[in-house]
Amino acid sequence: MGDRVSVTTTKSALIEQGHWLTVRDCKRVLVVVHTVTFAQRLREVFDLLEADLRVQLVFTTAPHAFGAGVTQFLQDLGIATVPWDEALRAEFDLALVAGSRGVHELRAPVVRISHGAGHNKLLTDVSRLAPGERRSPGMLSPQHLLHEGRVLHAAIIYSHTRALEELAVSCPEALPVAHVVGDPCVDRITAGAPRRADYRRALGIEPGQKLVVVSSTWGRASTFERLDSLLPQLLGQLPGEGHRVAIMLHPNVFAGHGAWQVRGWLAACRGRGIAVVPPEADWQPLLIAADWIIGDHGSLTAYGTLTEATILLTAGPRREVSDRSPAALLSAVAPVLLPGHPLAEQLEYAARLRGPGQYDQVAQTLSSAPGEFHRRMRSVLYRLLDLGEPAFPPLVAAPPLPPALTRWEARAGEGAAR
CATH class of the missing domain: 3.40.50.2000 (Glycogen Phosphorylase B;)
Structure with missing residues (x-):
């Protein structure tokens, strides 16, 4: 029973920034994880912030049809999560997401991360398409990027400039917040090839x-x-x-x-x-x-x-x-x-x-920026957090031995x- 109370208290502390915290006055970044696939891609992003004592990362798991396994994946990394409903009630300096469900409810500037190789699959839910409207991949579609006609995100992250060309046709409203930073998997596979x-x-x-x-x-x-x-x-x-x-x-x-x-x-x-x-x-x-x-x-x-x-x-x-x-x-x-x-x-x-x-x-x-993902991605994050970047380059490590x-x-x- 004591252990359960301890975990709950830790969660409340992260949300409420109570006086019992040791490191205070941090910028608070919420990491919203819908699926294991999204978690794997988001890890490339939140790892860029983990060592900075000026930043407190808070994690939550959002409801999703494919959400099974997410909690265990995060626990294996030593990550505790706060309940989704608590995360929605709290304010954060930034939120990192790789999906769209529930994002419009967040009380934070949102950074949306692409989670695959390019944009392969066309939009599957066509119920909201107007007659004659073309199907776009999800991360390039108004259905995923707009809410009630307004852009949901403070930044949308793409791997290649080709995405901007397609975005100009499918959802031009999102162009001002679109950033091309490259692909972390491209960079890690390249680093691991030798x-x-x-x-x-x-x-x-x-x-x-x-x-x-x-x-x-x-x-x-x-x-x-x-x-x-x-x-x-x-x-x-x-x-x-x-x-x-x-x-x-x-x-x-x-x-x-x-x-x-x-x-x-x-x-x-x-x-x-x-x-x-x-x-x-x-x-x-x-x-x-x-x-x-x-x-x-x-x-x-x-x-x-x-x-x-x-x-x-x-x-x-x-x-x-x-x-x-x-x-x-x-x-x-x-x-x-x-x-x-x-x-x-x-x-x-x-x-x-x-x-x-x-x-x-x-x-x-x-990727139109091979070898550049971690550097460019970190610059976007720190600019949105209004913080100076650490005085050392981010590490692009080869994948560990399997x-x-x-x-x-x-x-x-x-x-x-x-």
């Missing part, structure tokens, strides 16, 4: 073995939706000694269906040497280490163009993807996997087919409940 051999050793890839990473976004026409045709190929057609396989699913797949159910659907992987990477894991080292990436129109496949891997696509939903997005560009240059042909032969053929610079055009659409794939390979005899 460590490819280290990542492969850490994952347990033996000399001569090849790593096949299967990547899936969530929703219709994703790799996971078509796994019933792909999984038998992975299980039965790849030589056991020559290949290692890792499946990386979008966190929304786990949040939407439940981790128990997803593990149950992938029960055939048990004891067959296929690793199912948990949603909270750092996926970047696996992309860097991969020899092949089998993916869909999701962000991870697009980020794969920055690596040495050969990319094969599963059939995608062309009408659901923006024709200017990295996913659309990749679909024009990457071969498509067909279930009627031996998988190993398709992998080898795609590797032979790949030419130098094949993915360069796609990779260049991911655990061995065997840690994520379910062993024979394990039940789905595990």
Whole structure:
């Protein structure tokens, strides 16, 4: 009982700035986390503020259909959260968000962060579109950026200048607060690329073995939706000694269906040497280490163009993807996997087919400021907080070494409940 009271008191202290706090007179920044995916991207932003004694970070989890796992993800980082309703009643100097739900209720200037590779998926909720109005990707649409005709945000963060060109057509009202700062995943993958051999050793890839990473976004026409045709190929057609396989699913797949159910659907992987990477894991080292990436129109496949891997696509939903997005560009240059042909032969053929610079055009659409995200993002934050920046450059670190794939390979005899 005493522990529970202590946690509640800590939450109230962060909200009320009571006299019991040790460090006072801080700028207060609210970090609003809707999903695990948003949390992973927001971490690149709030880490820029964590060491500054002039800034107090406060975290809250906002209601969302895919919110499962968020609290545990934050707890694993040592982060306590305040209740959403308390956060809405309090005032903050700044709020960081990667989603739009509930943002109009916040009592703070809001910074909205893009959370994927470019802007691939077109708006799915078309109920508020006027007759004849074009569908835009969510982060470029009035439905996500305006509330009652007014811009919701003090700053909207984009990775590429192409977004501003599209924004000028889809939601010109947001242009004055739009900032192009680059992409943190591009910068970290680039920083980690020289460590490819280290990542492969850490994952347990033996000399001569090849790593096949299967990547899936969530929703219709994703790799996971078509796994019933792909999984038998992975299980039965790849030589056991020559290949290692890792499946990386979008966190929304786990949040939407439940981790128990997803593990149950992938029960055939048990004891067959296929690793199912948990949603909270750092996926970047696996992309860097991969020899092949089998993916869909999701962000991870697009980020794969920055690596040495050969990319094969599963059939995608062309009408659901923006024709200017990295996913659309990749679909024009990457071969498509067909279930009627031996998988190993398709992998080898795609590797032979790949030419130098094949993915360069796609990779260049991911960031128009490579290597600059952390510096530019920090400048935006401190300008909005009306604080001088720290007198040292922000660190762009390579992704840490991953655990061995065997840690994520379910062993024979394990039940789905595990």
